[in-house]
Every structure is written in structure tokens, then in C-alpha cells.
Amino acid sequence: MSAASLAVLTGALFLAAAPDFGEIEQHIDPQLAASIERIEIVNVNGTFSHIEYQTTPNPIIPVTPPLSGYTIIDPKLIPFGPCPVNGPELSRPDNRPCGFLLDLGQKTTALNVLPFDRLELVGNVTGSWQIAMADTNLALKEDNIPFARLETGGPFSLPLPAPTGRLDPTRARQFVFILTSRHGSLDMRQIRLHRNERIPANNIRGIWLWDRRKIIDSGKEVINELVSRDINRVYIQIHDHPGELIPFLLAAGQAGIAVYALDGSPSYVNAPEKLLQRLGAVLAHNRAHPEAPFAGFQIDVEPYLLKDFNLKRDIYAARFTTLISSLRKHAAGALPVSVVIPLWFDQVPAGDRSLAQRTVAEADEVVVMAYRTTLDAIVNSAVTTLAWGERLGKPVLLGIELSRLPDEEHRVLEKSHQGGTGTVLLGGTRWRERQSYRVYGGNLSFAGKQHELGAILEHPPPFSSFAGWVLHDYEALDR
Numbered sequence: 359m360s361a362a363s364l365a366v367l368t369g370a371l372f373l374a375a376a377p378d379f380g381e382i383e384q385h386i387d388p389q390l391a392a393s394i395e396r397i398e399i400v401n402v403n404g405t406f407s408h409i410e411y412q413t414t415p416n417p418i419i420p421v422t423p424p425l426s427g428y429t430i431i432d433p434k435l436i437p438f439g440p441c442p443v444n445g446p447e448l449s450r451p452d453n454r455p456c457g458f459l460l461d462l463g464q465k466t467t468a469l470n471v472l473p474f475d476r477l478e479l480v481g482n483v484t485g486s487w488q489i490a491m492a493d494t495n496l497a498l499k500e501d502n503i504p505f506a507r508l509e510t511g512g513p514f515s516l517p518l519p520a521p522t523g524r525l526d527p528t529r530a531r532q533f534v535f536i537l538t539s540r541h542g543s544l545d546m547r548q549i550r551l552h553r554n555e556r557i558p559a560n561n562i563r564g565i566w567l568w569d570r571r572k573i574i575d576s577g578k579e580v581i582n583e584l585v586s587r588d589i590n591r592v593y594i595q596i597h598d599h600p601g602e603l604i605p606f607l608l609a610a611g612q613a614g615i616a617v618y619a620l621d622g623s624p625s626y627v628n629a630p631e632k633l634l635q636r637l638g639a640v641l642a643h644n645r646a647h648p649e650a651p652f653a654g655f656q657i658d659v660e661p662y663l664l665k666d667f668n669l670k671r672d673i674y675a676a677r678f679t680t681l682i683s684s685l686r687k688h689a690a691g692a693l694p695v696s697v698v699i700p701l702w703f704d705q706v707p708a709g710d711r712s713l714a715q716r717t718v719a720e721a722d723e724v725v726v727m728a729y730r731t732t733l734d735a736i737v738n739s740a741v742t743t744l745a746w747g748e749r750l751g752k753p754v755l756l757g758i759e760l761s762r763l764p765d766e767e768h769r770v771l772e773k774s775h776q777g778g779t780g781t782v783l784l785g786g787t788r789w790r791e792r793q794s795y796r797v798y799g800g801n802l803s804f805a806g807k808q809h810e811l812g813a814i815l816e817h818p819p820p821f822s823s824f825a826g827w828v829l830h831d832y833e834a835l836d837r
Contacts (some may be wrong), residue, residue: 376767381406383784393669393783394773395794401767413668418494418530421463422470422741425820428551433460434533435544447543457487457536460546468494468529471518471551473745473821477506477533478550479514485542486510489535491519495710497531504536515552521749528704528710528742556748560818562755562826564591564725566620569833573606581609583835593620593656593696593828596636600643600652607650618696622658627677630684633657637688644692654723655689656696657682675708675716682720694722698757701728704742718746718754725828729759729802731810737819747823754823758811760834763799770794805834 377399391397398410439456441448450456462469477489480665486509490502505519521527535544565584567573573580573594584592592610594603596619603617610617619640626633637655644651659681661667661674685695697717704714718724724747726740737744740756747754771789774781781788804811818824829835 373620378406379782379784382409385409386785387411387665388785388787390666390669391787396773396790397771397784398444399630399771401768401769403764404767407766409665409822411665411668413671415670418468418529419466419471420468420742422473422738423551423659425473425532425553425737428474430460430549431547433546433549435460435546441537442554445543446545447541448537449541450537451537457534460533460549461537461823462530462532468531470528470742471530472521472749473525473553473741474518474551476552476553477514477516477518478548478699479508479512479516479546480548480550481546482512483508483514483542483544484510485537486539487544488536488538488541489508489516489531490536491525491527492532492534493526494529494531496525502534504533508535518551523710528712528715529747535598539636556820556822558701558818558821558824560824560826562591562828564593564755564826564828565589565832566593566757566830567832568595570595570597570603572832574602575605576609577606578609580606580832581613581615581749583832584615585613587835588615589829591616591618591653591752591826591828592832593618595620596640597739598636598639600640601647604647604650607647607652611650616653618654618656619652620656620658622656622660622698624659624663626657626659626663627661627664627674627681630681633659633681634684634688637685637693641689641692652693654694655685655698656698657685660698671706672708672792675706675713678713679708679716682717686720686722696723696725698725698727699743701726701739701743712742714743715746718743718750718752721752723753723755723825725755725757727754727759727830728756729830731801731804731807731816733817733819736814740819744819744821744823748821752823754821755826755827755828756819756824757812757818757830758826759830760805760811761802761803761830762805762834763803765799768795768797 381603389509394411395414396412400407403563435458438459440454441450441456488504490504491649492502496502503525506516514529587812607617621636640652640655661678667674682697699717704712708716728736728740730739744754770793772792774788774790777788781790815827
């Protein structure tokens, strides 16, 4: 799975040129190919790039309603239990549960209610009722989590339930109205999800800088460039000797620019010792040079670049969150630990929650690579992580791509258990093509769109967790 492969596409389906299966055969891993159901062959500008090994996609796709509000008019309430039904009226003959269900999705969808604060009900109620919510897992078990009560009257405005260990509001499937009195009626004309207004901070304008050779001396030219663009934070790739950046750290501090040490490699999820050593070196530097400190430590590990990530997703997700926890423990509050994640981590399971939620919970700060080119698309790509930031009290920044990205052609092949015409043998396994699509680099990057970028940066997403923007990267400025 890659960030590009989950991109919002225009003209997604296309007639791809025939691939060079001989070249693909040289790169495919037979053991991985035998263990999964799908492969995705990626070409960049017509040239083979890499193979992605994929498991069966999650069949449940959560949908986030517009943040301005989501209204269900004349909701279809489905009766359940042994109670006799007379239109909106129920009579409960014994203590067995009965009531009405409101289904929020179909078999392959669920509703992401995490960003919302209140459930507003317009209609008339008689009797006593308990309201509960079921996510996709609870609905399968015919279970739910109660969160409010209704008594005779209406309309109602009720706080939505907080996330718990048993309830995932990013995958809400049902609202359940349970009759607790002997008789009652539920005549609902509208059910609405409401979100309170938020005031985002938007006080950080950051940038990634990878080539530290530009700043080994005072980096005066870099400092002037950052100041001219109102950039007040820079994430710099470090190596084993952070002290070589002292002149730049002093100059940046005088200019009001916070400097975060940055490091990352997919290999760190399996062997974190080098990363912990580099954090230790930064902490030691700060103790020895309090006049020229680093302001934080950021990791950009990207474990999904490991070719067996999808096969060992649970293992890598656990190692990733454990790595973050170890870094924070090692930092002991002396430095905030910032973590970079792709926009699709909210769709990656990590135990009974998403990897985005677990990352937000473990990190001091999260930066989402929200590589899209319209404000709506940027916000929609990161809405769940921003909402988790609100719930958990953590700052979330959004990354913006400036580099010119090439187009990608993707060809999805599924394992064929029958063979025959239309199949191809790769890595000792037969495959049949299912889909081809193109990812346009121009949909992911602001390269050549500086005017549009300026407008985006002045319109922060409406989340209290939003802390600012991070540009990728210094090397791409004005390119």
C-alpha cells in the first residue's frame, strides 16, 4: 500500500501499455507472491518502478460526512425485539430488549462520526428510551454502547459518546433506540450530526530540509529564505554529530526559527538502536549547548516501504507504536517527539484501532503527509487524524508537497486459482489482471502552483488540533 495508490484519481481507469513481464519476473519475490492474494505493479513515466504485495482490502469503507453537518431526513427506523409494533409505537410485554435501529451504512460502508460533537433529534418521543451506538464490530455481535437517555418530549441535543476501548466512532454502523418503559413511541423527522465551531491555531509554518550541507556553517542564505517566507520551524535530517549544526542553530534561534532534528528509515522498526542513539546524541547536545538547542526530534520511518508490510501489518504496526513509545520514554519530556505518517494510516488496523489513532496517542506531535492540491481534499485526507488530535489533545500538522512528482501507472493483479487464458505466470504463481489506473503527480503536488499554495496556507482546517503546515521541502522551493 502506498500513499499514491490511495490517491484521489482523475481519469483513474486507462488502457495501460503492455507491461514487460520479463523484467517484472526478475523483481518479484516468489515467497511473498505465494503468501498474498494481490500484487500491484507500479510504473513511473512508463518505466518499471516496484511491486506492492497486498492482502485482501478491508471491505468496510468509512465515510466522513461534511463537517458543516449531516442530516438524515425522515430516518428509516427498523424495529427489533419482541415488542408489538404499531407505527412509531412499541409495547414491551416483558424484560427482553426491544426498540428501533437506525442503520448508518450498508454492508461495505460505515459512518465516521468522530469529528462530531452532538446528536440532534427532531421529532416527538413518549416513554423512556436509551440511545446506544454500535460500530461495525459491535453490530456484527448485535451489541452496542449506551450513551444517553430520552424521556417524553423533543427536540433533543445529546453529546455523542467518547471513544472507548470497545467503541470505534470512526466506523459507526448503527444508532440503537432501546425502549426502557412499558410503552413508548419514537416519531423522528430528522436526525443530525452537529460539530461545534473550532478555532485552529495555525501558528506553525514548517519545512523539511534534507541536505544539511546547506547549513553546516551559519546557513545565512537558508535563514534569510525561511524568514522571507514566514517559516518558523525547520525539520533537518541529522547524522551522528549534531554539534556541527551549532552555528545554524544559533542563527535560527536569533531569527525565531525552531529547529527539529529529523531521522528515519523503515529499517528502524526492526532495529531501533541507531535511532535511539541519535536521539541520545541530540539530548546530549542540548545538555552541552543550551544556547543552541534542538527544539524537538522528528521521525519519518515509513514502515510501509518494507515489501512485506502488508503480510506482517499487525507486527509492524505494533513495532512502530512501540518505537514511538520508546523514543518518548528516552526523551523523558526533554524534547517533544514528532512523528510523520501518510494520510491513509487511519485505514490501517493496529489491533482493535487504526494505526493513526495509536500514533496520535503515542506521539507528542503528528505530521500527516496530506499531499493533495485543494483545501477540501487536504482536509478530507487528514480529517480522522485531526479529529483524533482533538480527542487526545495532540497537535497535528499537515504536510504539503512542493516537488514535481511523476505520473504513476498501476496495474492490479489478483491470484488466479484456475489459470487459463488471460493469466500470467510470475514468481511461480498465476495472476489475472483486475484493474489498471493512473495516479497524476499534478494532483498531489503544488509544483508550479505557488499562487494556489498561498491561498491554502491562509485557510487552516477547522480543527482545534491543527497546529500548522509543513512544506516538502526546502530543496523544492521555487523549483
